[in-house]
Amino acid sequence: xxxxxxxxxxxxxPARIAAWRLEKEQMREKSRQDAARRQRLLAEAAERLGTPAxxxxxxxxxxxxxxxxxxxxxxxxxRRQQHEEATRSALAAAEAAAASQPPPGGSENPQ
Numbered sequence: 207x208x209x210x211x212x213x214x215x216x217x218x219x220p221a222r223i224a225a226w227r228l229e230k231e232q233m234r235e236k237s238r239q240d241a242a243r244r245q246r247l248l249a250e251a252a253e254r255l256g257t258p259a260x261x262x263x264x265x266x267x268x269x270x271x272x273x274x275x276x277x278x279x280x281x282x283x284x285r286r287q288q289h290e291e292a293t294r295s296a297l298a299a300a301e302a303a304a305a306s307q308p309p310p311g312g313s314e315n316p317q
Contacts, residue, residue: 247273 251269252259
């Protein structure tokens, strides 16, 4: 029994290691993206303030929060528009398919 458990665990080990490495790489990539996003926000804050921006400055932090909020609003708006467009095109496709079908009971002669 114990030997079987050990054998199963050893057999599953390569897959577990691969999953762990993939997860670790995804976390690194997310961290890189977050750092790049913060740098872009800091640069935009410096541009708007007209002075070099320090991340610890309360004005800069407030402006960065506002910029982040605006970015999230824009992303949400874009997702909503994409969803509405997909819904419209699906509805148009369904209407076209329905138009190409004969009406139910239309082929029979009611007499």
